Amino acid sequence: MPVFLSAQEPDFEDRFAALLAAKREADADVDEAAARILADVRARGVDALIELTERFDRLRLTPETLAFSEEEIDRAVARVPPEERAALELAAERIAAYHRRQLPRDESWTDRAGATLGWRWTPVDSAGLYVPGGLASYPSSVLMNAIPARVAGVRRLTMCAPTPDGQVNPLVLLAARLAGVDEVFRVGGAQAIGALTWGAGPIRPADKIVGPGNAWVAAAKRRVFGTVGIDMIAGPSEILIIADGAQNPDWIALDLLSQAEHDESAQAILITDDPAFARAAAAAVEARLATLERREIARASWRDFGAVIVARDLDHAAELSDRVAPEHLELCVADPDALAAKVRHAGAIFLGAWTPEAIGDYVGGPNHVLPTARSARFSSGLSVLDFMKRTTIARMSPGALAAIGPAARTLAQSESLEAHSLSVAARLEALNRGAEGEE
Amino acid sequence: MPVFLSAQEPDFEDRFAALLAAKREADADVDEAAARILADVRARGVDALIELTERFDRLRLTPETLAFSEEEIDRAVARVPPEERAALELAAERIAAYHRRQLPRDESWTDRAGATLGWRWTPVDSAGLYVPGGLASYPSSVLMNAIPARVAGVRRLTMCAPTPDGQVNPLVLLAARLAGVDEVFRVGGAQAIGALTWGAGPIRPADKIVGPGNAWVAAAKRRVFGTVGIDMIAGPSEILIIADGAQNPDWIALDLLSQAEHDESAQAILITDDPAFARAAAAAVEARLATLERREIARASWRDFGAVIVARDLDHAAELSDRVAPEHLELCVADPDALAAKVRHAGAIFLGAWTPEAIGDYVGGPNHVLPTARSARFSSGLSVLDFMKRTTIARMSPGALAAIGPAARTLAQSESLEAHSLSVAARLEALNRGAEGEE
Structure with missing residues (x-):
């Protein structure tokens, strides 16, 4: 059973603090293993890459077969049913x-001292996109990671995805093609991160590496951070729903479960101001859990990390939500705009009962790569800005230097x-000499 | 002697590549030591902080004397000479x-499907600013780190600075006051980063930690990244100057040395299209080195990492500069705007002979916290955006859900x-039932 908390109870604050502090992911101690793999790829390049791919993915590659050929991609893409292709398009x-609306503007102005100041945005030259293999190989994630890079103007977009035993999801390749990925390599794990950082055979170094991955990938990204740019270290994912008593409990239950079904360390939290609705939604979750395809995963997540909280009122609900700083926040209330205005920390907000979070995962438009594990306190979802950088510009007139140089x-x-x-000083002296000369 | 390269020589490409690959900083293997200190502060809080401060800074503090009191700051600030105060103001x-011009705008629009989309920027609640002690304790850095946070709207701005043997730079405290820092603690090193991450006694956890530091501080920041936000891992600093033959060699020499005097692993590079100017500038550096106060440091930097490069022409100079992706780029040429338009990767550009880089360090306006060690390929200088985060917003109308939900x-x-x-599906069914009801 998930945690039930009510603001009416005397121990509410302690129990809410315990919920916030609960650790949802075991410390996978893979840092040393990731470091060894990185060092190996850095030292031995493509040879290491091929050996590691044989060991981990049971796949024997050569420098020539590391990349998918255009024909291989064509053949895979041709197998995608038209309905799925249309949905992906x-x-x-x-x-x-x-994301086109996120393109930033350059600025330039001259101030009263005579200094011309401003800045200019430029894209990174190359980006590497990591795509996990197996269960977590989502075509939607390919779109969400690659499209902002393309919109930013990145010249070369390289994708790495493991293909254990040679298996590949044709939709992932179609997504890569639709998003304008330039090259796709069949490598994964920390070794892929190493190849994207220092280059290995046909894989050239990237300036920025993005995309989700398992513990080895995350550890490798943390280690290469600084040599290349990285997006973020993704943790287990979460949803928080604030709902009033007028909502459909089944819809809310499905929204909670659409987070819980991702993995066992996902977290789904409902906050409501209506105790009866809390009970109804919890019952609806149980009812849906009986038949859900991924009920094993969803049930474990709901049991271990789920929470149903009765707040004093909706303002209190918003305060509690800010302390969670959820990745996804649904506001299913009569006036969601008014409530949203009170929220300070969330990766993405979904307003009103007609906006299930799943819309945002696929077709809403905003990015679904969002800050997890309370990091919405200080970070943002993936955007075009992640693939650009800003150069500041300054130009002093002689008068400006005379004014502010001292x-x-x-x-x-x-x-x-x-x-x-x-x-x-050397320049100020020249100015003074000039001024004297004019007298 | 610094490296001299000419594009005319057959081995130019190899030698330029070697210059790019040269390692300027010894790997300080302090990662484990930093990890132990962090774990200690996390486990024992203020007790660990006080012990570590006694050990490293020879300073016996109590939870009550960890922070500077207002009176202590008043007294220190009163000792600052009026000229220095005016310059700092x-x-x-x-x-x-x-930085006020960097404040981003919120956006909201409704698309043809009927989906209302957009985003909203909010400041982080709290920021921690690390300020190094000793030689590297620069009041200008306090302004550059704290002011963007204040402009962003950060509610609580906490500064940590070690005070070895109790020594403190009054200008640093004045800068903190001018920039609106809320509290200043006398702690440094990895222990300060731990305190800002998890809290320790009077030091409350921050959401984002910024500011330069030594190898221990950098290792600690890398480790807490994700639990809190961090700015960047700063490496040794560099300047690249592109100058034509019409420049004053002494001015250019001073600009090169203003980078070299920072520390022995700093790098100063001159690229010119005029071999005679290259020789004149190198001679001017030697002449200035004879008397410069920090000549020991500057000479070591110039000897070990300095470079004078004769490019084929100014376009070639811009290409070479992009491969360096310098932190600071001075364009001392007849038409600096035209040349700047050809540059893609630089932290900050200084246009024309009247804009020495030192202006940008202090009073130009743009931030002097800039991407080092080639990271301008993928990252930007510190800005107001580093203290804000973006929440994406989506709201579907029933019609929008009907259009894109399938x-x-x-x-x-x-x-x-x-x-x-x-x-x-549950919502689409309700819509369909509604539509049938209307028929």
Whole structure:
């Protein structure tokens, strides 16, 4: 059974704090193993990559067969049923339309001192997209990771995905093609992260590596962070739903379960101001669990990490939600806009009963790569900005240097950086000589 | 002597590649030591903090004396000479004015399907600012780290700075006050990062930790990344100057040395299209090195990592610069705007001979916390956005759900996520029943 909490009970605060502190993922101690694999790929390049792929994926590759050929992709893509292709195309279109609006603007202005200031955004040259194999190999994730890179203007977009025993999901290849991925390699794990960082055979180094992965992939990304850019270290996923008593309990139950079915360490939390609705929704979850295909996983998640919380009122619900800082937040209440205005920390907000979170996973438009495990306190979902960087620009006129240069000299001297001070002073002296010459 | 390269020589490409690959920083193997300190602070809180501060900074504190009191700050600040105070105030004003322009806009729109989409930016609740002690304790860095946080709207801004043997730089405290820092603690090293991550005594946990530090601080930040947000892992700093033959060699020499004097692993590179200017600038560096206060440091940096490169022409210079992706780029040429348009990767660009890089360190306005060690390929300098996060928003009308829901169902089914599919289907069925009812 999930945790039931009521704000009426005296131990509410302690129990809510315990829920927040609960650890949802075992520490997989794979850091050393990931480090060894990275060092091996860095030192031996494509040879290491091929050996590791044989060991982990039972697949014997050569430098020539590391990449999917265009013909292989053509053949796989041709097997996708038209309905699935159409759905993927609609998703790709909507995701691209949303992300195009994220393209940032350059700025430039001249201030009163005569300094021209501003900044300019440019895309990274190349991005590497990691796609997990097996169960977690989602075509929707390919779209969500690749499209923002393409919209940003990334020149080369490389995808790595393990194909254990040679198995591949044709929809993943179709998604890669729709999203404009340039090359797809059949490698996974920490070895793929190493190849994308330092290059290995046909795999060239990327400037930025994004995409979800298992514990080895996460450990490898943490280690190469700084040599290349990375997106984030993804943890177990969560949904928080704030619902009033007027909602359909079955809809809310399905939304909770659509998180719980992802994996056993996923978390689904319902907060309501109506104790009767809390009971009805919990009962609806049990009813749906009886027949759900992935009921084993969903039941474990709901039992171990699920929570049903009766708050004092909807304002209190928003406060509690901010302490969770959920990845996904559904506001199924009469006035969701008013409630959303009170929320400060959430990866994505879904407003009203007609917006199940699953819409956001596929076709809504916003990105489904979102900050997990309370990191919405300080980070954002994946966006076009993750594939761009900003260069600041400054240009002093002689007058601007005369106006603000002396303060720079003073500060450089106070920091004992003489060359800094002299670099300004030499120019100021030239200006003074010029001014004297004019007199 | 620094490296001299000419594009005319047959081994140019190899030697330039070697320059790019040169390692400028010894691997300090402090990761385990940092991990032990973090674990200690996490487990024992303020007791560990006090013990570690006694051991590393030879300073015996209590939970009550960990923070500077307002009176202590008042007394320190009163000792700052008026000229330095005025310079710091001018810098703070200009930095704030520049960063206020970075405040992002929220967006919201309704598309043809009837989906209302958008996003909203909110500040992080709390930020921790690390300030190194000793030589690297720069008041300008306090302004550069704290002001963007304040402009973003961060509610609580906590600063940690070690005070070895009780020593403190009054200008650092004045900068903290001018920038609106809320509290200042006398702790440093990995232990300060632990305290800012999990809290320790009077130090409360922060959501985001920024600021430069030594190898222990960098290792600790890398380890807590994910539990809190961090800015970047700073490496040794560099400048690249592209200058034509019409420049003043002494000015360029001083600009090169203003990077070299920072520390022995700093890097200063001059690229010019004029061999005679290359020789003149190198001679000017030697002349200035004879008398520079920090000549020991600057000479070691220039000797070990300095480079003077004669490019085929200015376009070639821009190409080479992009391969370096320098932290600081000065364009001292007749038409710096035209050349800047050809540059893709740089942390900050300084245009024209009247804009020495030192202006950007203090009073220009743009941030001086910039991506080092080639990371301008994928990352940006510190900005207001580092202290904010974006929540995506989606709201479906019933019509929008009817239009795009079926595609979401199809994709959920193809990913074998039944609850996802059912959460959409249950609502679509209600819509269909409604439509039938109307018939």
